[in-house]
Amino acid sequence: MALTKIDILKKSIPLFKKKGYGATTLSDIALECGVLKGSLYHHFASKDELMLTALNYLKQYFVDRVFAIAYNESMTVEKRLERLARKSEEQFLEGPGGCFMAMIGTETVINNPKFNEVILLFFKDWKQAFVHLYSQICDYKLAMEYADKAIMLIEGSVLMMRIHNNPYYLTHVQENLLTEFESIKSYNAIKN
Amino acid sequence: MALTKIDILKKSIPLFKKKGYGATTLSDIALECGVLKGSLYHHFASKDELMLTALNYLKQYFVDRVFAIAYNESMTVEKRLERLARKSEEQFLEGPGGCFMAMIGTETVINNPKFNEVILLFFKDWKQAFVHLYSQICDYKLAMEYADKAIMLIEGSVLMMRIHNNPYYLTHVQENLLTEFESIKSYNAIKN
Amino acid sequence: MALTKIDILKKSIPLFKKKGYGATTLSDIALECGVLKGSLYHHFASKDELMLTALNYLKQYFVDRVFAIAYNESMTVEKRLERLARKSEEQFLEGPGGCFMAMIGTETVINNPKFNEVILLFFKDWKQAFVHLYSQICDYKLAMEYADKAIMLIEGSVLMMRIHNNPYYLTHVQENLLTEFESIKSYNAIKN
Amino acid sequence: MALTKIDILKKSIPLFKKKGYGATTLSDIALECGVLKGSLYHHFASKDELMLTALNYLKQYFVDRVFAIAYNESMTVEKRLERLARKSEEQFLEGPGGCFMAMIGTETVINNPKFNEVILLFFKDWKQAFVHLYSQICDYKLAMEYADKAIMLIEGSVLMMRIHNNPYYLTHVQENLLTEFESIKSYNAIKN
DNA sequence: AATGAATGAGAATTCATTCAT
DNA sequence: AATGAATGAATTCTCATTCAT
Numbered sequence: 001m002a003l004t005k006i007d008i009l010k011k012s013i014p015l016f017k018k019k020g021y022g023a024t025t026l027s028d029i030a031l032e033c034g035v036l037k038g039s040l041y042h043h044f045a046s047k048d049e050l051m052l053t054a055l056n057y058l059k060q061y062f063v064d065r066v067f068a069i070a071y072n073e074s075m076t077v078e079k080r081l082e083r084l085a086r087k088s089e090e091q092f093l094e095g096p097g098g099c100f101m102a103m104i105g106t107e108t109v110i111n112n113p114k115f116n117e118v119i120l121l122f123f124k125d126w127k128q129a130f131v132h133l134y135s136q137i138c139d140y141k142l143a144m145e146y147a148d149k150a151i152m153l154i155e156g157s158v159l160m161m162r163i164h165n166n167p168y169y170l171t172h173v174q175e176n177l178l179t180e181f182e183s184i185k186s187y188n189a190i191k192n
Numbered sequence: 193m194a195l196t197k198i199d200i201l202k203k204s205i206p207l208f209k210k211k212g213y214g215a216t217t218l219s220d221i222a223l224e225c226g227v228l229k230g231s232l233y234h235h236f237a238s239k240d241e242l243m244l245t246a247l248n249y250l251k252q253y254f255v256d257r258v259f260a261i262a263y264n265e266s267m268t269v270e271k272r273l274e275r276l277a278r279k280s281e282e283q284f285l286e287g288p289g290g291c292f293m294a295m296i297g298t299e300t301v302i303n304n305p306k307f308n309e310v311i312l313l314f315f316k317d318w319k320q321a322f323v324h325l326y327s328q329i330c331d332y333k334l335a336m337e338y339a340d341k342a343i344m345l346i347e348g349s350v351l352m353m354r355i356h357n358n359p360y361y362l363t364h365v366q367e368n369l370l371t372e373f374e375s376i377k378s379y380n381a382i383k384n
Numbered sequence: 385m386a387l388t389k390i391d392i393l394k395k396s397i398p399l400f401k402k403k404g405y406g407a408t409t410l411s412d413i414a415l416e417c418g419v420l421k422g423s424l425y426h427h428f429a430s431k432d433e434l435m436l437t438a439l440n441y442l443k444q445y446f447v448d449r450v451f452a453i454a455y456n457e458s459m460t461v462e463k464r465l466e467r468l469a470r471k472s473e474e475q476f477l478e479g480p481g482g483c484f485m486a487m488i489g490t491e492t493v494i495n496n497p498k499f500n501e502v503i504l505l506f507f508k509d510w511k512q513a514f515v516h517l518y519s520q521i522c523d524y525k526l527a528m529e530y531a532d533k534a535i536m537l538i539e540g541s542v543l544m545m546r547i548h549n550n551p552y553y554l555t556h557v558q559e560n561l562l563t564e565f566e567s568i569k570s571y572n573a574i575k576n
Numbered sequence: 577m578a579l580t581k582i583d584i585l586k587k588s589i590p591l592f593k594k595k596g597y598g599a600t601t602l603s604d605i606a607l608e609c610g611v612l613k614g615s616l617y618h619h620f621a622s623k624d625e626l627m628l629t630a631l632n633y634l635k636q637y638f639v640d641r642v643f644a645i646a647y648n649e650s651m652t653v654e655k656r657l658e659r660l661a662r663k664s665e666e667q668f669l670e671g672p673g674g675c676f677m678a679m680i681g682t683e684t685v686i687n688n689p690k691f692n693e694v695i696l697l698f699f700k701d702w703k704q705a706f707v708h709l710y711s712q713i714c715d716y717k718l719a720m721e722y723a724d725k726a727i728m729l730i731e732g733s734v735l736m737m738r739i740h741n742n743p744y745y746l747t748h749v750q751e752n753l754l755t756e757f758e759s760i761k762s763y764n765a766i767k768n
Numbered sequence: 769a770a771t772g773a774a775t776g777a778g779a780a781t782t783c784a785t786t787c788a789t
Numbered sequence: 790a791a792t793g794a795a796t797g798a799a800t801t802c803t804c805a806t807t808c809a810t
Contacts, residue, residue, distance in 0.1 A: 002794060020299050022214040025779065038782080039795050047780065096302060103298055105355045107212050110288065119355060152348025152365065159347050160340070163297045163311060173344065194769075217804060230807080231770050239805065386790075404683050406598040409783060422786080423791050431784065480686065489739045490679055491596050494672060503739060532736070536749065539735050540728025547681045547695060557728065578773060601800065614803080615774050623801065 005043050008033055009057050012050065018096035020107050021051060048112070051104070055118040058100055063125055066091070070129035077136045081181055084129060085174040092158050093167055099158045126151055137185040146184075150177055197235050200225055201249045204242065210288035212299050213243060240304070243296070247310040250292055255317055258283070262321035269328045273373055276321060277366045284350050285359055291350045318343055329377040338376070342369055389427050392417055393441045396434065402480035404491050405435060432496070435488070439502040442484055447509055450475070454513035461520045465565055468513060469558045476542050477551055483542045510535055521569040530568070534561055581619050584609055585633050588626065594672035596683050597627060624688070627680070631694040634676055639701055642667070646705035653712045657757055660705060661750040668734050669743055675734045702727055713761040722760070726753055 011032045015024045026047060030037045044050040066087045069080050092099050105119040130147035131140070138146070157173040160166075203224040207216045218239055222229040236242040258279040261272050284291050297311040322339035323332070330338070349365040352358075395416040399408045410431055414421040428434040450471040453464050476483050489503040514531035515524070522530070541557035544550075587608045591600045602623060606613045620626040642663045645656050668675050681695040706723035707716070714722070733749035736742075 018302055020212070020214065022212065023299075023303070026781090027779085035794090036796060037780085038797070041781070041783095042794055045781095098298070102351055102355075106290070106295055106298060106351060107215075109354055109357070110210060111215075116355065123352070123355065148352075148361070149345070149365075149368075152352055152361070153341070153344055154348070155351050156344025156346070156348035159294055159298060159351070160315070160344055162301055163294075163308065163315065165301070169340070169344070173341075176341075218806090219804075227769095228771055229805085230772070233806075234769055402686055404596070404598065406596065407683075407687075410785090411783075419790095420792055421784085422793070425785075426790055482682070486735055486739075487682055490674070490682060490735060491599070493738055493741070494594055495599070500739065507736070507739065532745070533729070533749075533752075536729055536732025536736055536745070537725070538732070540730070540732030543678055543682060543731050543735070544699070544724070544728055546685055547678075547692065547699065549685070553724070553728070557725075560725075602802085603800080611773090612775060613801085614776070617802070618773055621802095 003033055003035060003039075003043075005053070006057075008040065008043055008050070009054050013054055013058060013100060014095040016051070016054065017098050017100050017103060021104055022107065048114070052114060052118065055101070055104065055115060055122075059118055059122045059125070062088070062091075062122060067125050067129040070132045077133055078178070078181065078185075081133050082178055084133075085178065088154070089170060089174055092154075092161075092170060097158070097165075097167065097170075098162045099155060102155050102158065123151065134181075134184075137181070138188055153177065195225060195227055195231070195235070197245065198249070200232065200235055200242070201246050205246055205250060205292060206287040208243070208246065209290050209292050209295060213296055214299065218242075240306070243304075244306060244310065247293070247296065247307060247314075251310055251314045251317070254280070254283075254314060259317050259321035262324045269325055270370070270373065270377075273325050274370055276325070277370065280346070281362060281366055284346075284353075284362060289350070289357075289359060289362075290354050291347060294347050294350065315343065326373075326376075329373070330380055345369065387417060387419055387423070387427070389437065390441075392424065392427055392434070393438050397438055397442060397484060398479040400435070400438065401482050401484050401487060405488055406491065432498070436498060436502065439485070439488065439499060439506075443502055443506045443509070446472070446475075446506060451509050451513040454516045461517055462562070462565065462569075465517050466562055468517070469562065472538070473554060473558055476538075476545075476554060481542070481549075481551060481554075482546050483539060486539050486542065507535065518565075518568075521565070522572055537561065579609055579611055579615070579619075581629070582633075584616065584619055584626070585630050589630055589634060589676060590671040592627070592630065593674050593676050593679060597680055598683065624690070628690060628694065631677070631680065631691060631698075635694055635698045635701070638664070638667075638698060643701050643705040646708045653709055654754070654757065654761075657709050658754055660709075661754065664730070665746060665750055668730075668737075668746060673734070673741075673743065673746075674738050675731060678731050678734065699727065710757075710760075713757070714764055729753065 008029065012024070012029045015028050015032060018024075019028075026037050026040055029050075030040055033040070040050070044053065066084060069075075069084045069087060072080060075083070101119050101122045104115060108115045127144075127147045130150050131143045134143035134146040153173050154170070154177075157169040160169040200221065204216070204221045207220050207224060210216075211220075218229050218232055221242075222232055225232070232242070236245065258276060261267075261276045261279060264272060267275070293311050293314045296307060300307045319336075319339045322342050323335045326335035326338040345365050346362070346369075349361040352361040392413065396408070396413045399412050399416060402408075403412075410421050410424055413434075414424055417424070424434070428437065450468060453459075453468045453471060456464060459467065485503050485506045488499060492499045511528075511531045514534050515527045518527035518530040537557050538554070538561075541553040544553040584605065588600070588605045591604050591608060594600075595604075602613050602616055605626075606616055609616070616626070620629065642660060645651075645660045645663060648656060651659065677695050677698045680691060684691045703720075703723045706726050707719045710719035710722040729749050730746070730753075733745040736745040
């Protein structure tokens with residue numbers, strides 16, 4: 001019956017994704033949670049702490065449920081890439097479309113180094129997952145390049161999606177990444 | 193000596209770029225302009241109007257000074273692409289790095305449709321410029337794809353640049369776009 | 385092992401002495417007691433009641449353990465004065481130096497008449513003790529004067545001690561009171 | 577017509593004297609000033625800054641209007657002491673009786689070192705004034721003792737006055753100080 | 769055009785108190 | 790007795806906006 005920290009995080013993440021950190025008020029969150037503003041302080045010492053916890057929570061979710069897919073040896077590399085794409089897409093499309101990490105990062109880099117630490121870790125882990133996959137079809141250095149490019153393309157597409165209110169940008173980019181992956185693989189297979 | 197609208201815009205754009213719309217106060221802007229808060233209202237009826245004017249001002253700047261390069265027939269296509277890249281890079285690297293349009297767009301899509309209109313026009317014009325260049329080395333449909341991809345890559349790199357506080361992401365992506373352009377051109381030249 | 389009312393009083397008095405009534409929160413007290421805020425309400429109906437009990441508790445402590453010394457006929461008058469001084473000094477120097485009664489009194493006279501009643505009794509009893517001692521070396525009317533003066537000097541010195549963070553003010557005043565007592569005694573002995 | 581900083585200080589000092597720092601709210605002050613809460617921030621950046629300004633204002637008032645009397649060579653020493661006593665008494669009796677410096681000092685020593693700096697300066701200047709007067713009728717070292725004692729007695733009497741709601745404590749102590757001063761003077765005159 | 773004082777709505781945060789478990 | 794979640798009123802502070810001078 002009682003409201004838990006996780007409940008609050010789950011309710012607040014979509015709000016933060018929708019309006020950003022500054023524009024989301026604790027009243028908004030309290031309303032969404034069906035409690036009074038003051039009650040949130042029983043769970044989090046401040047808005048900053050709530051955000052920090054949300055960032056860590058979501059980062060861990062991605063590490064455990066999304067990025068982990070890249071290391072699941074029971075699937076082919078292509079399958080893993082596809083699943084990873086689908087899983088992250090799911091998150092980016094959910095609710096008011098967007099990438100929580102990118103949004104909060106853009107908004108708060110300058111004033112909240114604490115937030116940025118987590119966000120940087122998120123992107124590091126994401127890159128690592130891509131590197132792991134790409135390094136199976138090309139050399140490590142190139143894999144790093146591909147990983148960076150993949151993330152930038154996805155983030156760029158998420159931005160376009162948000163602004164144009166059109167999920168196609170993201171889904172299209174994801175498809176391209178998959179077909180490009182196959183091309184690289186074929187090309188390198190022939191070469192060797 | 194008198195403070196003009198343009199002065200205010202020039203002072204406020206870097207502030208908005210640094211902290212976003214919500215977190216930038218009229219006091220911040222007034223301080224930067226060396227004037228009192230109330231005085232800004234002689235030039236703009238509201239913060240919203242100031243932002244809207246800033247968006248239009250910057251959009252026009254890009255249209256006239258950056259995107260226009262794409263249509264300057266006195267240069268080779270490659271040269272134009274390079275110049276366009278340099279010019280936009282200049283803007284994205286200036287002050288607190290970032291893309292004004294992307295930042296404001298992300299932050300305000302949901303609550304300020306008025307802002308979004310201009311932002312969408314900006315991206316439309318930007319795409320058009322790229323399409324114009326790419327369509328000189330490949331067919332129109334493909335050029336559209338390349339244009340979208342270029343913008344998404346650049347915006348993704350600007351995000352990474354901001355979060356990692358490292359301009360390399362952007363400059364590297366720009367270089368890649370140029371070399372890739374040459375590849376496409378060569379490839380198509382051979383083909384035909 | 386169970387937490388008793390007395391335990392709470394003993395833990396809260398130093399806190400109130402340190403920060404005053406308003407600035408000491410029930411959370412502070414609960415933390416000090418190793419218990420949760422809500423639990424305090426099993427022992428005291430309100431913060432006011434806790435304070436009132438603390439005032440009475442401390443007043444009774446002074447009456448029984450400090451002021452009582454003045455009436456202990458098994459000691460010389462000087463000895464009694466000295467002991468009384470030492471005992472009260474002990475309390476005023478303990479923890480965050482200061483006089484609980486004076487502090488709470490100053491802070492709450494205007495808004496909490498209930499508190500003031502006890503505080504006035506404290507000062508009445510304190511004065512009585514001094515009067516009892518002084519009246520043994522001079523006439524009653526003069527003893528009253530000396531008693532008032534002693535208390536004012538001590539309280540003034542406690543204030544200085546607190547502000548200057550220097551116990552010397554208090555100890556020095558106490559010494560002076562003792563030597564002055566001897567002078568009065570000698571003077572009156574000669575006179576009679 | 578417009579509310580000035582000084583107006584706010586004059587309105588807030590009695591409030592702070594009555595209820596202390598913590599218990600006096602900006603609403604109280606705003607109400608007293610006939611403005612809205614937010615308006616106070618046009619004049620003071622924070623409650624702390626308001627208090628700090630009030631402390632400095634009052635300290636300066638005492639330095640210029642009260643302590644200065646001690647150095648006014650156009651009067652006899654006794655006259656100066658009397659005037660100084662009257663002038664400070666006036667302040668301590670005004671409104672809700674009490675010594676602003678002592679009250680704020682007691683309440684905030686531990687948490688606001690900034691406040692304490694000013695308060696310590698106040699007491700240093702006060703002592704200096706007394707030392708200047710006493711040193712004209714006895715040696716310097718003794719004058720220092722007398723000065724400390726005078727301040728402690730006065731502060732102790734102000735406390736008693738506040739708690740007993742009876743100005744007699746203060747006026748009586750002041751009178752005693754004056755007669756004692758005469759005694760010391762006579763005694764030393766005879767001696768030399 | 770500029771000033772600067774005032775507004776008023778709303779933000780985050782605190783805290784004494786209540787109450788079901 | 791103790792917990793810990795929730796309350797709700799109050800507090801400090803912010804900020805876009807207005808307006809007389």
